[in-house]
Amino acid sequence: MADVGKKQLLALQEFKARGGGSLADVITRACSKGRKKRSSAAHAEASRGCLHAPGHGAVKGSAVSRRQGGPGGAEVISLGISMILFSWDDSNKDYFKMMTNIIILSVLICISLSFWIVSMTASTYYGTLRPISPWRWLVSILIPLIIASRGFKKKSLDHSGAIGGLVVGFILTVANYSFFAAMFMFFITSSKLTKWKGEIKKQIDSEYKEGGQRTWVQVFCNGGVPAELALLYMIESGPGEIPIDFSKQYTASWMCLSLLGALACCAGDTWASEIGTVMSSEPRLITTWEKVPVGTNGGITLVGLISSLLGGTSVGVAYFISQLMFVNDLDISAPQWPIIVFGGMAGLLGSITDSYLGATMQYSGLDTSTGMVVNHQTKDAKHISGKPILDNNAVNLFSSVVIALLLPGAAWGFWPRG
Known part of the structure; x- marks a missing residue:
């Protein structure tokens, strides 16, 4: 041998x-x-x-x-x-990879054409439904698939999170490219910030995961509300991009701002928690204004509030740029620049709402054996704030629901008319 x-x-x-x-x-x-x-x-x-x-x-x-x-x-x-x-x-590794990509693309094209045939049939049968082009079907399948696969490779998503992200991304993309742009900005920036200064976060957060590793629960708690609003938007006005103009399309404009508010809320909270926790400033509890350890649910800092404003603004900027790219009749519609301001306010108010819910309905305790803040009661944990009613995912979900329901109505009173 x-x-x-x-x-x-x-x-x-x-x-x-x-x-x-x-x-x-x-x-x-x-x-x-x-x-x-x-x-x-x-x-x-x-x-x-x-x-x-x-x-x-x-x-x-x-x-x-x-x-x-x-x-x-x-x-x-x-x-x-x-x-x-x-x-x-x-010798054959690159060839195999190329052939695999070709096969996947061919399958996606077939799926897109199948969806297009179904939409054409439904449009012909019912007469009121607008058919979706095969190009839109292809983009709606291909782009979310690429993003989900890259997120899985970079450990931003686990298996279930990648599948959940693919579903949410498909719904948002087929409904409105501006929805996809806002979601893409939220996902990319949140993933980068989660990995930023990870060594420090390991010492603070007892539940920290390398790269974020978001599961399907986290994906749907952050993207479930936007996905549902995207479906309602397609039922109301069909797939496609429209200018936000309350005087001409009140319901569709309300849904667009509601979806933008939910994504900006999640982005603002993520930016605040990922940036604020690694800064040297000591947080204060939002309900009592007492100083609390870093990582306490409901703790806020000036850096965190500014970060939440910037996080929401980034989502608003992405939505605004996509409006300029894909909407045709902007010259006869209301100005679209308030989208950026709306995104920033949604991020800031969403972070504040999330902090208040976290301080009152989410348990925070200091584990004396490790010196870390924990989100569940243990024999070594000293209570800091909150009651064990909600977990972090539920807090994120409720915060996005509150912002999605309340902020568009408030924006209607200040939105410029075309």
Whole structure:
């Protein structure tokens, strides 16, 4: 077996040094080298046999030659398998990846065309439904799939989170490209900030996960409200981009701002928690204004509030830019710049709402054995604030619901008319 391993290594080295060649040629060269070495050894052994036992050297040499002459079938097969694996790793990896991408794209195109046929059939049958173009179907499937797969590879999502993100992304993208732009900004910035200064966060947060590793529960608590609003938006006005104008399309505009508010709320809370916890400023509890340890639910800082404002603004900017890119009749509609201001206010107010719910309905305790803030009661935990009614995911969900329901109505009173 040792000889077989040496031959395999020799063949692999020769294959790599000479830039490849056919598998049969390399195996033949390796076996020929092994045969020459064994023939020399057999000849020397036969000569020694003739010296020590006259008349029997030829027989002994012949036996040695038969025993060590050429490689057997098992050796050739073993070497061939090694060569196949070697050439697969070095030569065919890129080809396999390319073919996989082509197959996936072909399947997605077929799915998109199938959806388009269904939408055309439904539009023809009912007469009031606007069909969705095959290009929109393809973009709605392909782009969320790429984002979800990259999020999984970078450990921003686990398996269930990637599937949940794919579903939410598909619904938002097929409904309105501006919805997708806002969601994309929230996901990218939140993922980057979650990984930012992770070593410090490990020492503060007892539930910190490397890279974030969001599950399907977290995905739907942050994206469930926007996904539902996107479905209602498609029922109301059909898929497509519209300017936000209360004087012309009140219900559809209200739903657009409601969805933007929910995403900006989640972005503002994420920015505040991910940036505020690693800064040196000491947080204060929002209900009593007492100083609390870093990581306490309901603790706020000036840095955190500014971060929440910027987080919501970033989502508003993404929505506004996509409006400029995809909406055609902006010149006869109300100004769209208030979208940016609305996003910033939704992020700030959403973070404040989240902090208040966290301070009152989410348990926070200081574990004396580790010095970390925990979200559940233990024998070593000293109570800081809140009651064990909601967890962090539920707090995020309720905060986004509150902002999505209340803020569009308030914005209607101040929104410019076209």
